[in-house]
Amino acid sequence: MTPKEPAIVAELGRPETADETAQRKAENSRKHRANQTALNLVGATVASLAIVAFLIIVVVRPTPAPAESIDYITIASQAQVNSDQPLLAPVLPDTWAANDARFESRSQVPTWYIGFVTPKTQFIALNQGIGANPTWQAAVLDNATETGSVTIEGVTWTVFDQRDSASPGNFAYSMATTSGDSTIVLHGTASDSEFEALATAISPELDAP
Template identity: 35%
Template sequence: MTHCTLGRPLGRECGIGADMGDYRRVSELQDTSPAAPGSPAGRTPAAAPDASGQPPVKPVIAAAAAKRANASVMGMIIALVVSIAAFLPIVLMNPAPKTDGYRPNINVSAVAQNAAGVAGFTPVAADTGDTFRANYARWESGAGSGVPAWEVGYLTPKDSFIGLVQTRQANPTWLLQQTKSAPVTGTRNAGGRDWELRDTGKGEKSMVLAERGTTVILSGSATLDEFSSLAAAVAKSLESNPPAGEPVATPGATDSPSASPSP
């Protein structure tokens, strides 16, 4: 153990002891230094938050730009209103026509007489008066179906349609094609004849009659009452025509005098 005399050191050991005391005081001062403000004593302050964690900055439209955008929208609306106001009087001054449109004037009887020589029978030309309007009448050679036929289209009083087809060469396949494979659902009397009734169940109906060597089919979406009215007129026309296979008189045909035998 080193001893020192008061007021005066006796040797090197006394100087070393004094230096060690100074080092201890410095160490104690360092250990008791005040903690950083806002953080617990003895802990390292937390790092600052990363910049990427900040909420995104919302863009702000300048007042002048917003005013210009609103002005463009209002301009478009005003232009649209002006355009409508300009064309509206023109539309009102030109109302839709009140007529039913073009209606062809088909002389079914004349066309039937012209087709008689090719058909080999006199096609039906139902006298329907002003009740049913024919919109076509023609002889179809049967190039596609293999069955030549007489065809007439009728517009009904209720603006429906009934198509008439007549042929002397009907076969089961052709019959199914004309009736859209509809099953037989019964019979319906019209014009004193029992017509075979076929119904698809989807609005399309057919009435079929085999009479005087030909087969007549009426098909369409009309009501059964309209079918019956047209079928009665067709049956009446069939009665007045000669059976198929008999000589058919063609328009313009005249009997020429036979030549007298020469002496």
Template identity: 35%
Template structure:
């Protein structure tokens, strides 16, 4: 004897075979959907775990410190090469050397790039000693800018250069230059006029020595 089909409370009667099949299909679909979500979450957690291993387990070296430039040693080599004294700025605690080299060409130039050591200071000044040159050489370094004025710094007269467009002139906004015996010394860069003059004044004893030796 067949057992009568149970009455479904929501329907108030037994399910038809079609309703039973539809209910089971819906239940199966819901189960598969939940399994898919669980799988996605598990995959995401596995990915995050692998990423954490890569970030925290891979050894990292310390950043390589910039090699200190031996300004005095390079200057001595340049003096030997040129058989002439060269300008060597006293860096003190304010300045650091970013570059120092002897540049060839129609006019040979001893070129030094200085920048402030402190992180809160900005800008740079290049010190260029052009051998056997005069003020006519300076515009070659300043995008064609000629001297517009003169100023006395440290008891000697300096030519003043103020490039009109620093952005188009390698960020050079101010320069001072003076004759040092047979050579022309040019200080140029993006620091203020006062900062440039302060550096210029510190070079005066060497500039006088070059003048007296010529």
């Protein structure tokens, strides 16, 4: 049988040499690896984007609309039958909201409570103890220590500033005063100006010193 002649390579016009054949195969292998690497990179990128999209859908949610303010003035009017002292219901701008209002017994003291959300989305609690005692005041102030006083619209408030404490929580700043048989305590996370705004709104309802 006559041996088969080596194939002529069109680009060369002759059969490949052994070295040329080896170089051609090596180049083909290199191109295959490069293509495979590119495909892997594209696949990894697509997978990463899919994960990011999933996290955005699952984790990132629109900020919920603020809860509608409760009508603490009406609640105060309804609760007034339980107290011989006028319950505080200050009139505040629409930028203020109340998220809680209730009349309850705390440390055996009848207590009127309103939880306010301020215009800067901070918190101030209003506590009015009827015939309050030192135990009640200590509980409502979370045993905060007096740090000074401030007079707002003729009403003198004792100040309890714990903002420099490690974790004061909702007792970062507090103010306390008395009016008739009521002890009023404000405490929360708001700024001085917002505490002053609430104290100013309360002042017409307090007895003059």
